[in-house]
Amino acid sequence: MEPVTYNLIGAGLIVIGAGIGLGQIGGKAMEGIARQPEATGKIQTAMIIIAALLEGLAFGALFLGK
Amino acid sequence: MKIFQQSFKFLAIVSVLFFSTASFANSSTEGGGQIDTKKEVEDYILHHIQDSHDFSLFSYTSDAGERKHVGFPLPIIIWTSNGLTTFMSSKFHHNDDGHVIVEKNGLKFAKIHSKIYELDATASEVSFDKDHHAENAHKVLDFSITKSVVGVLLIGLLMFFWFSRLARQYKKKAIPTGFSRVLEPLVLYVRDEIARPNIGEKHYRKFTGYLLTVFFFIWILNLLGLTPFGFNVTGQLAVTACLAIFTLIIYTTSGNKDYWMHILWMQDAPWWIRPILAVIELAGTFIIxxxxxxxxxxxxxxxGHIVVMSLIAIMFTLKESLGVVGATTLSLVLSFFITLIEVLVAFLQAxxxxxxxxxxxxxxxxxxxxDHAHDEQGQEIPDAEDVRGDFI
Structure with a gap:
């Protein structure tokens, strides 16, 4: 296989990992909000920050692999 | 239930069409010559993502077969071996592969892939060796007013105008009018939802100015990138790196003793683990x-830009298989909804x-x-710093 193909496989793996992570964050935040709707604001802030950190990691990996 | 089945069928047909015909869309004959549509689209998108030395709105081929460009030139400012040299980018005649040589101050210049090379006295064209290093030319320091710089200056002026007007209105009447009414809730949002809870009551005022500037700068530039003018300012590494360095400088210079102790010599940890933690913390603070x-x-x-432009390009790449109307409709619908998402992303990223x-x-x-603040029952109200400690 050509190196480009390996890059694409790597990109796919990164996206799978990031997708699982984001799903966990989003799902758990939903559960939290459903249990305690009055804490929605705080949960959302924390959710966005962690999602952003995860996203930074995923984009960093994609960027390095380019 | 029937509606679901129908829409599922439609989706299946669309996706089958999409995937089975994508491979045929590589080439199409037009006007006698073979045009590689896929290559053209790729070049076009890559060209858009990069910064450019002229402000090109669109280009077309006239009836006489001549390539016409519509837009306006921008000044090129470079530091050469003869000192500062300036000329307008129109001298390159929209050439980007080094065939047009501009002579100025007794030096020769060529532009290849948006980079300006200074040619040696004897050379007439840039030639490259195997590792793609120029053999008879070298790059110059480029301080040109490029398209992105125009975007930054434009937004800078616009923000100066908007916010000085808002400030003047507060001094005069205490109620903003006109467009300032749009800005006021956003300013309050940044102050009360971002600066205050994250920095803490005591210090937030000092940093609100920077946070407001960076928020509006990024947000307006992101939105500018969605207009058909083709700006891609916040998609330039230089711009985002500069913004990140500002933040780095601010949090490094305003760190207090606790902060540096936390980084360099973590309390409550076994002594032998402290140097390891210091290395990790230093890398985290200054690099990550x-x-x-x-x-x-x-x-x-x-x-975002690549996705929007690829969806617009469906119009051309799937023209043969879906027909002009089908390809245009598909591209229009998809790019419309993606652009809506991009409007959200523009705000979210800011x-x-x-x-x-x-x-x-x-x-x-x-x-x-x-000390913690206390509510009426005498219980401690945790503030943002404690909440933050829970998830960092």
Whole structure:
């Protein structure tokens, strides 16, 4: 296989990992909000920050692999 | 139930059409010559993502077969071996592969892939060796007013105008009028939802100015990138790196004793683990935090632009298989909804950049031996710094 193909496989793996992570964050935040709707604001802030950190990691990996 | 089945069928047909015909869309004959549509589209998107030395709105081929460009030239300012040299980018005649040589101050210049080379006295064209290093030319220091610089200056002036007007109105009547009414809730949002909870009541005023500037700068530039003018300012690494370095400088210079102790000599940890933690913390503070800030903004905006332009390009790549009307409709619908999502992303990325900047600054100025506020029952109200401790 050509190196480009390996890059694409790597990109796919990164996206799978990031997708699982984001799903966990989003799902758990939903559960939290459903249990305690009055804490929605705080949960959302924390959710966005962690999602952003995860996203930074995923984009960093994609960027390095380019 | 029937509607579901029908829409599922439609989706299946569309996706089958999409995937089975994509491979045929590589080439199409037009006007006698073979045009590689896929290659053209790729070149076009890559060209858009890069910064350019002229402001090109669109180009077309006239009836006489001549390529016409519509737009306006921008000044090129370069530092050469003969000192500062300036000329307009129109001298390159929209050439980007080094065939047009501009002579100025007794030196010869060529532009290849948006980079300007200074040719040696004897050379007439740039030639490259195997590793793609120019053999008879060298790059010059480029301070040109490029398209992105125009975008930055434009937004800078616009923001200066908007916010000085808002400030004047507060002095005069205490109620803003006109467009300032749009800005006021956003300013309050950044102050009350981003700066105040993340930095803390005591210090937030000092940093609100920076956070507001960075928020509006990124947000308006992101929105500008969605207009058909083709700006891609926040998708330039140089711009996002610069913003990240500002944040780095601010949280490094405003860090207090607790913050540096936390980085360099962590209390409550076994002594032998402290140097290891110091290395990790130093790497995190000076490399990972700014790097994640700059890459996130750059990658999100670039990816958004690439997706929008690829969906617009469906119009051309699937023209043969879906017909003109089908391909245009598909491309229009998809790119419309993606653009709506991009409007959301434009705000979200500005919010996240500002939020994380506030968070990092807040970590640097946090005071750990402070008294908590108390509510009526005498119970402690945890403030933002304690809440932050729970998830960082």
């Amino acid at each position: 935090k700014p790097f994640s800030l700059l890459v996130r903004l750059f990658a999100n905006i670039s990816a 919010y996240i950049f500002t939020m994380l900047s506030a968070l990092f600054i807040g970590m640097a100025v946090a005071e750990h031996d402070h």
